[in-house]
Amino acid sequence: MIGxxxxxxxxxxxxxxxxxxxxxxxxRGGIPYGVGFGLSYPEAFIAAFIGNMIPVPFIMLFLRQxxxxxxxxxxxxxxxxxxEARAHLKGQKVEKYRALGLFLLVAVPLPGTGAWxxxxxxxxxxxxMKTAIPIIALGVVIAGLIVxxxxxxxxxxx
Numbered sequence: 001m002i003g004x005x006x007x008x009x010x011x012x013x014x015x016x017x018x019x020x021x022x023x024x025x026x027x028r029g030g031i032p033y034g035v036g037f038g039l040s041y042p043e044a045f046i047a048a049f050i051g052n053m054i055p056v057p058f059i060m061l062f063l064r065q066x067x068x069x070x071x072x073x074x075x076x077x078x079x080x081x082x083x084e085a086r087a088h089l090k091g092q093k094v095e096k097y098r099a100l101g102l103f104l105l106v107a108v109p110l111p112g113t114g115a116w117x118x119x120x121x122x123x124x125x126x127x128x129m130k131t132a133i134p135i136i137a138l139g140v141v142i143a144g145l146i147v148x149x150x151x152x153x154x155x156x157x158x
Contacts, residue, residue, distance in 0.1 A: 006037045016044055017051030023116040027052040027140060028109050031147045041152060045144050052115050052140050059119035060129050087117075087124045099135050102127070106139025109147050115140050 005011035005018075016039060020030030027048035034044030067084065070076040097104075106118035115136050122132035 012037045012039050013043065013047045016047040017054070020048040020051030021055055023055075024111070024114075026114045026116065027144050028114070028147050031144060032151045035151055041148055044151075045148055049140055049144055052144075053137060056115050056119045056133060056136055057129060059116065060123045060132065063120060063123045083120070084124065087120045098127075099131070102132065102135045103139045103142075106136050107142035107146075109143040114143065 005015040012034065015037065016030050016034035019025060019033045020027045022029070027045075030048030030051055031044050034047055035041060039047065067080050070080050102118055102122060105113055105121060106115055107113075118136045118139060119132070122136070
């Protein structure tokens with residue numbers, strides 16, 4: 001399926017968005033993916049940004065209900081508890097600085113950071129969507145610009 005997507009311009013944009021929607025990979029992988037398949041830097045950046053932001057409102061809206069439902073099953077209870085503990089740990093750092101903390105959590109393109117983690121932490125801290133989503137979006141833009149710079153630098157060196 002991915003092969004079909006990457007044969008057309010629209011397919012390359014959609015594939016880049018889909019890659020960027022995946023937790024952990026997010027736009028850190030989506031931008032190099034799009035550039036690698038022939039998108040220009042701005043095209044890859046925009047597609048990765050959109051793809052990375054699509055899950056954010058859904059995470060914030062439905063995460064607690066999904067966690068509550070999954071906690072009822074013995075096989076998933078431990079995983080949910082570990083995810084919540086991790087979110088609370090990151091949330092302690094974010095809570096101290098609120099908006100700035102959430103921004104930095106999302107903007108620094110390192111493992112364990114990004115839009116998914118930011119949305120998870122914002123949800124656990126009961127941050128309002130109208131406050132959290134613009135902060136997360138700004139953090140994704142900054143992370144994307146950093147990744148874009150690294151991707152451009154790697155491409156020049158190769």
